[in-house]
Amino acid sequence: MNKLYYSCLFTAFFFAFSSCKKSDNGSGTTAPATQTDIVTVDSKLAAFMSAYNIPGASLAVSKNGKLVYIKGYGKANTATNELVTPAHRFRLASVSKTFTGAAVLKLVQEGKLNLDAKVFGTGGVLASDYGTAPYNANLLNITVRHLLQNVSGSWGAATGGDVIDQNPTYTYKQLFDWIINSRPNPNIPGTVYDYSNINFVLAGRVIEKISGKTYINYIKEDVMAPISGTQTDIAGKTAAEKKTNEVIYYGQGNDAPYVYNIAFPRRDADGGLMTTATELLKFVNAIDGFTTRPDILNSTNLKALTTPSAVYPGYACGIGIWSAENVWYNYGSLPGTRTGFMRHNNGMCVALLLNSRVDPSTNENPFVYAMQDLMLDLVKNTSYSWQGIDQF
Template identity: 25%
Template sequence: MKRLLLLALFIFSTATFTFGQQQPPFIENNLDAYIKQGLKDWNLPGLAIAIVKDGKTVVMKGYGLADIKTQTPVDENTLFMIASNSKLFTGTALAQLDVDKKLSLDDKITKYFPGYTLYDANTTALVTIKDLLGHHLGTKTFQGDFTFWNTTLSRQQIMDKMKLLKPSMEFRQGFGYCNSCFLTAGQVIEQVTGKPWETYVQDSILTPLGMSNTYPLTLGIAGRKGISEPYTNAFTGTMTELPYDQVDNLAPAGSIVSNVKDVAKWLTMQLDSGKFEGKQIIQWKALQKTRDQNTILSSRASSTYPTHFRGYGLGVFESDYNGKQIFWHTGGANGFVTNTCFVPEENLAITILTNNDNQSFFEALRYQILDAYLGVKFTDRSQAMLKEFNKEQAETVKKTNNMRARVKGKQPELPLTAYAGQYQNTLYGNIEISVDKKDLLIKFNQHKFLTATLQYMDNNEWLLTYNNAAFGIFPLKFKIQNNKVISTETKVNDGLEYDPYLFVKQN
């Protein structure tokens, strides 16, 4: 553990601060030290940052390590999954097609997919492109994502399964963050242009902006030159390297791979009304459509930040911040958390890309930079967030260790063979539980590489440990009646999906 902390302290950059004019004192004098301390405090292997101000990239720098094993440093070219920061690319592409009269954002989805069906017939008949981009279905945040994320399902199969997502809120009356919604909206692009989402985004946005080291899909990510390794230290506190997510089946919701050098170009265009290096890339009217408030999230003042309202456009959050309007989004994939933010009134933009998914420093740093530029009295945002984070992390690690200590070779209520067999969940499909020496092994049939070990603890509780550390470690119980196994529930990391899945044993 000490070795990992020492590695997190290692700082490297091939880029420098390039101030063309005076920046706030925190940015000029304290930013570098603040980030170095943040890497140490949050056990963060690597981070890349870019700040755009008044049309110039005034900060572009890498810190720490992209790969702990090889000691490869992060620089401005290091690639990260930007995950849900991909959503604004999808919203922008659809808004541009609206401006070009190729579609209307108010078009019903059934216009393009006549067989598309949701849980509620009235919602099916009414849902529009704009509804999908505003997360209006009434489903819970992340609902269905365990079934969809990293699985072998095709895009069409995901769309077909959306009819099984039972809403918990009224249509258009609540906000439930929905990745399959963005997939469905993105699929309209191919219906209109003849190009799949990834080709259209490449041709209409990435190439014109000169984002030459940005990739719309995760396909081949492990072989990309300069790709960062993904890490987590959730559940155990030990830094663990993760496999790369494969989420091209949800591409319009979160598959883009990029670096701060390229993301800075995207943000520069956002600040210049759709222009980059004098050329109009996206029409201003299209950008306006992405920023129009599509969903009201909150109209109450925050006790922590100088903000009073919060909303969502077409793939971007928006709020006031000390009297200025800001736009931002975050992105989370297994092993990566990232953000983008722009403040047109201040001609300011920020992007921060990181390679440990179990930390909030990437957000604390964004707020600290906003405070510096927008005249907010200094509060150490990192230390304020860190106190609560450390408390929660300690409780999680303690819970994990306590469960592991309960694995003492005791025998379950029934023979191991009684638990083995096929189990089914209506949304997910099948899992297979088999005997593995003294334990049980779960194979998740929709996930190509995902398995989980079940070790018996006591009181009919088993320790569920996924082979992919990002999915988590949880207690599991089987429902037993008349000496027969009826069902079980599996849980995954809340960052993937909140609710457990009930799997019923098949005879």
């Protein structure tokens, strides 16, 4: 589908689809009919989507704890011409990691877990649940904090590649038995940053072991329910398993065969969640450290969540730290999905969810940076006339 088609498409219906006016805002309530569209914001979203062939998007913006702008753009389903509304749910991909980090710190706050507890071996949270003892010394020294900061020392691109999608029919038990037995940890934990989805799937098992609940039930009941979140769930693996109000995902180029070939729900804690842009932003506001809305973590545990490791200052416990821009953030990317949020020190927060991405096997950098710049503009540009409304 070429850019000319998308340009015509957006011209035809851009202002016809849904803003928040008299629509469900994705959190179970009807948004007030008081939002006025900001043409500059809408035009920038339309131009971005047209440039990169993105069928649909959902945007939410908050200012000082108030939801000041929510809007759907484009199509949730191109076959039926269903338009995106703020009620539509999108896969979050790696933005799920921030939920996992917050869930672990919630258990720490409840006195049920120590962030520096060992994961494996005698006295470890997972003890000898996975793999075959005796374990090597590096594996025995991995802590829960190491998992969340991606400094466990293994299982990422720098140490032989991330194997999260290999053997997709394996259960957690089979997967981790295989990984631990065949991929011994080559580095001392805490000395090497190596971004790994395996770290977070393991953290999900820590959550289950300590809480006695499934990962998704802990997220729903202990992380989201306290902030009246009702839309967060595990995404559908196939088109037939699509959940209520979940969008259709569209792969570009080499991505196309893999859009509905992702190992959900096995990838729950690293990239399996879905939600609305509004509910994602509600979650971000619950870990923002501002006094405008109650946080789910106290100051001690919020500091732990947002403190990077000594070896990599740009990543804390499932959340990125961009000190030069005064931003906390996270991005997610899977075939058919690109997502992100930002929280700025000035009190602005933004969530942006897409149902497609540029094929990473091509030069995706212009797309990635364009989305990043768009989000930065939304939290930093003081010329936007955000209304004094709260649609949370």
